[in-house]
Amino acid sequence: MVAERIGQEKKAGRRGVWKDMGKGRVGKGRVGKRREEGRRADCWMSIGREALEFMRKREEVWKGRLLEGVLLLPALLVCIPVIILLTGSVMGRGELAAYLRPVLSETSGFISWKLMPDYPTFANYKRLLLETPQFFVLFWNSMGMVFAILAGQLLVGVPAAWAFAAYEFPLRKWALTVYIVLMLLPFQVTMLSSYLVLDGMGLMNTQKAIVLPAVFSTFPVFICYGGFLQIPKELFESARMDGAGEALIFFKFGLPLGKGGILSALALGFLEYWNLMEQPLAFLEDKALWPLSLYLPEIGWQQAGYAFAASVITLIPAVFVFLAGQDYLEQGIVYAGLKG
Amino acid sequence: MMGKKRAWIFFLLPSLGGVFVFVVCPFADVVRRSFLTAMTGQFVGLWNYRMVFGNMAFRTAMKNTFFFTAFCIPILVSFGLLVALAISRVKHIRLLKSLYLFPMAMPTAAIVIVWKMLFYKQGFVNKYLQGQETALMDYLGTEAAFYLLAGTYIWKNMGYTVTLWLAGLMGISGEMLEAAKVDGAGRMQRLFYVLLPNLKGSMYIIVVLSFLNSFKIYREAYLVAGSYPHESIYMLQHLFNNWFVNLDLDKMAAAAVVCGAVFLAGILLLQRAWEQ
Numbered sequence: 001m002v003a004e005r006i007g008q009e010k011k012a013g014r015r016g017v018w019k020d021m022g023k024g025r026v027g028k029g030r031v032g033k034r035r036e037e038g039r040r041a042d043c044w045m046s047i048g049r050e051a052l053e054f055m056r057k058r059e060e061v062w063k064g065r066l067l068e069g070v071l072l073l074p075a076l077l078v079c080i081p082v083i084i085l086l087t088g089s090v091m092g093r094g095e096l097a098a099y100l101r102p103v104l105s106e107t108s109g110f111i112s113w114k115l116m117p118d119y120p121t122f123a124n125y126k127r128l129l130l131e132t133p134q135f136f137v138l139f140w141n142s143m144g145m146v147f148a149i150l151a152g153q154l155l156v157g158v159p160a161a162w163a164f165a166a167y168e169f170p171l172r173k174w175a176l177t178v179y180i181v182l183m184l185l186p187f188q189v190t191m192l193s194s195y196l197v198l199d200g201m202g203l204m205n206t207q208k209a210i211v212l213p214a215v216f217s218t219f220p221v222f223i224c225y226g227g228f229l230q231i232p233k234e235l236f237e238s239a240r241m242d243g244a245g246e247a248l249i250f251f252k253f254g255l256p257l258g259k260g261g262i263l264s265a266l267a268l269g270f271l272e273y274w275n276l277m278e279q280p281l282a283f284l285e286d287k288a289l290w291p292l293s294l295y296l297p298e299i300g301w302q303q304a305g306y307a308f309a310a311s312v313i314t315l316i317p318a319v320f321v322f323l324a325g326q327d328y329l330e331q332g333i334v335y336a337g338l339k340g
Numbered sequence: 341m342m343g344k345k346r347a348w349i350f351f352l353l354p355s356l357g358g359v360f361v362f363v364v365c366p367f368a369d370v371v372r373r374s375f376l377t378a379m380t381g382q383f384v385g386l387w388n389y390r391m392v393f394g395n396m397a398f399r400t401a402m403k404n405t406f407f408f409t410a411f412c413i414p415i416l417v418s419f420g421l422l423v424a425l426a427i428s429r430v431k432h433i434r435l436l437k438s439l440y441l442f443p444m445a446m447p448t449a450a451i452v453i454v455w456k457m458l459f460y461k462q463g464f465v466n467k468y469l470q471g472q473e474t475a476l477m478d479y480l481g482t483e484a485a486f487y488l489l490a491g492t493y494i495w496k497n498m499g500y501t502v503t504l505w506l507a508g509l510m511g512i513s514g515e516m517l518e519a520a521k522v523d524g525a526g527r528m529q530r531l532f533y534v535l536l537p538n539l540k541g542s543m544y545i546i547v548v549l550s551f552l553n554s555f556k557i558y559r560e561a562y563l564v565a566g567s568y569p570h571e572s573i574y575m576l577q578h579l580f581n582n583w584f585v586n587l588d589l590d591k592m593a594a595a596a597v598v599c600g601a602v603f604l605a606g607i608l609l610l611q612r613a614w615e616q
Contacts, residue, residue, distance in 0.1 A: 068430045075439030081454040102462040110467035160355030167348035184607055186555035188580040189600045192592045193366035216358030246347035275448050277559040296449035297563040311450035322445035334507040
């Protein structure tokens with residue numbers, strides 16, 4: 001934005017120079033010579049000023065580019081892990097073994113790497129996707145849990161957010177504070193209480209033990225609330241005047257206009273639950289029920305290629321959600337920061 | 341049809357009910373249990389609390405968690421602000437923001453394998469530091485693990501923080517800045533007297549959310565180093581998990597109450613400070 005403004009000023013400044021010169025030329029003949037000279041000097045001075053100004057602006061643009069370069073550097077560092085994963089996943093078994101030998105056989109020396117494998121191959125993917133049914137089980141465990149959680153949050157959290165945003169009721173402020181505090185409590189603090197209730201319900205070692213508490217998480221409520229707050233309240237009032245029921249207002253106005261907040265909550269939720277770790281580690285004993293996120297690190301160095309391919313496949317849905325929902329993601333981060 | 345007065349009940353009830361059943365009531369039960377023995381259910385007063393505070397592992401974990409947050413959050417928040425200020429001055433805001441946000445999408449499990457390649461004794465970092473004086477270091481088995489984890493945390497959360505700061509910066513009216521400029525305020529003066537005071541609200545929420553996210557670093561710590569990592573990164577999260585595995589439920593109850601109280605006090609204090 002700022003850079004754009006500078007660009008506009010730059011253009012305007014340049015135009016200004018020509019305009020002044022033009023004026024000087026037009027003025028010839030109409031006014032006295034001395035005056036004309038004075039004006040010319042003025043004009044030249046103004047050109048000098050403009051030129052200085054222009055150079056300063058240009059310097060600023062260059063500074064901007066330099067700054068951009070400096071900012072880009074750490075941003076590119078971010079991509080290195082992805083590149084390592086991608087190349088590793090298309091490396092053959094022999095090649096990988098050669099590069100990773102120091103770790104594999106505990107000899108001295110260092111592991112090495114190549115950005116382009118000598119013999120790129122999709123063998124790892126083939127083995128993973130076609131010959132390892134367990135991988136699918138885990139992949140769908142993850143998918144299943146994430147979607148169950150997000151669907152539950154939609155059903156439970158969105159109406160709750162609507163209640164906070166659209167109505168005044170006794171203890172509203174108090175309840176909102178409780179929701180904020182619960183949103184901020186780390187899992188470890190509520191781990192024992194969750195365990196007690198899940199154990200009491202006989203849900204331990206089932207995926208319901210992961211899904212149910214997550215459905216009632218207050219984080220999405222807060223994000224959706226942020227979205228609903230953006231809708232002007234007069235809208236509901238006038239709808240009410242026209243005789244619309246409360247449910248109708250929610251479905252007709254609340255949902256479509258609060259869509260941004262809801263999608264933000266879903267995008268943030270997906271990235272969070274795709275990485276599920278703490279909960280399954282505590283509540284799922286049976287490894288067949290585990291999500292992908294917990295299983296991946298169990299693959300040892302011996303099967304590095306396989307691990308790389310599995311990592312890339314884990315990465316794909318997350319990157320997809322990230323790219324598709326980036327605007328909402330940013331919005332959600334901002335909504336999380338709204339005042340209660 | 342439901343009336344305006346009571347409609348909120350229908351909207352709120354499922355969520356509120358779930359919150360009470362899954363969090364509030366069981367947590368009240370945990371508070372009760374923290375005064376009882378786990379096995380027999382006898383009332384023992386503050387015995388469990390005394391046990392927890394006397395426990396070496398708890399002290400280490402408390403200390404490490406405290407140092408970790410005290411080390412990381414100021415760095416993250418201030419660097420985030422610097423990056424946000426810089427980004428707000430350049431052209432490709434969107435691209436840069438995406439790049440900084442991207443680590444958020446990196447699944448923990450995928451990060452871990454790369455970290456192992458980089459920081460193992462025979463990994464790349466040692467390979468390129470080899471020429472220098474440093475002896476071969478196993479970054480995960482020494483004090484360095486702490487800084488490695490701190491770096492990972494900052495790497496992962498920078499985008500989040502920058503996005504929040506940028507939102508705060510965009511919220512400041514350009515007119516106010518122009519006015520300050522016309523009045524002859526230099527760049528630094530504008531930063532300290534116009535921008536920063538107006539960013540106080542953002543700062544509060546950034547600190548709180550960074551704190552919340554700092555607890556998730558356990559994922560990386562656990563996946564890279566397991567349940568009993570080097571002492572410098574043994575945190576409350578490890579402790580709770582290990583007590584849970586060993587069924588030390590009475591100690592856990594007392595520790596959960598202590599930590600819950602500390603967090604609650606912290607959140608309310610910050611909120612109070614912010615509202616003033």
